[in-house]
Amino acid sequence: MKARVFVSFKSTVLDPQGQTICSKLRDLGYPAIADVRQGKFFDIALADGVTPEKARQDIETIAHEVLANPVIEEYRVELID
Amino acid sequence: MKARVFVSFKSTVLDPQGQTICSKLRDLGYPAIADVRQGKFFDIALADGVTPEKARQDIETIAHEVLANPVIEEYRVELID
Numbered sequence A, B: 001m002k003a004r005v006f007v008s009f010k011s012t013v014l015d016p017q018g019q020t021i022c023s024k025l026r027d028l029g030y031p032a033i034a035d036v037r038q039g040k041f042f043d044i045a046l047a048d049g050v051t052p053e054k055a056r057q058d059i060e061t062i063a064h065e066v067l068a069n070p071v072i073e074e075y076r077v078e079l080i081d
Helices: A016-027 A052-067 B016-027 B052-067
Strands: A002-009 A033-046 A073-079 B002-009 B033-046 B073-079
Touching (some): A002 A052, A016 A033, A033 A052, B002 B052, B016 B033, B033 B052, B052 B073
Antiparallel strands (some): A002 A033, A033 B033, B002 B073
8 A cells, every 4th residue: 555645835834945946937938837836745655454544544643743844834645555 | 727746756766865764664663664755746826828738738848847857857747727
């Protein structure tokens, strides 16, 4: 089984990297680009035999405690297969 | 309209950050974690009036030329709405 964890800044948090990319893309000739926000994702492969419930429970805990900074970031967990 | 671009190392490329996270998670008591690979994504908002075809064409070019390093990274474009 695999899980994917998306981590990104909360919408209230400024994303200077995203803003820099946005202005660069407009300079490069893409005026239709209105906004860019950057995030990261983690593809986590789990050993065989883990139930989907146990997988989601563990990955949610891992996302909250290790992969994301709950003060400025939000996360979302997807179980892939 | 919004597009999301996923950028990650090619599967043949070593991901030391992912490996470090994987071993740390196992140390923290998650033995079922078999592998971790990290990537980044970009949420790109486009101005109104851009056709899906033009949006995909521009975002694919942007992904290839700006957001990803084609030598070691691969990318995938999703048009969200």
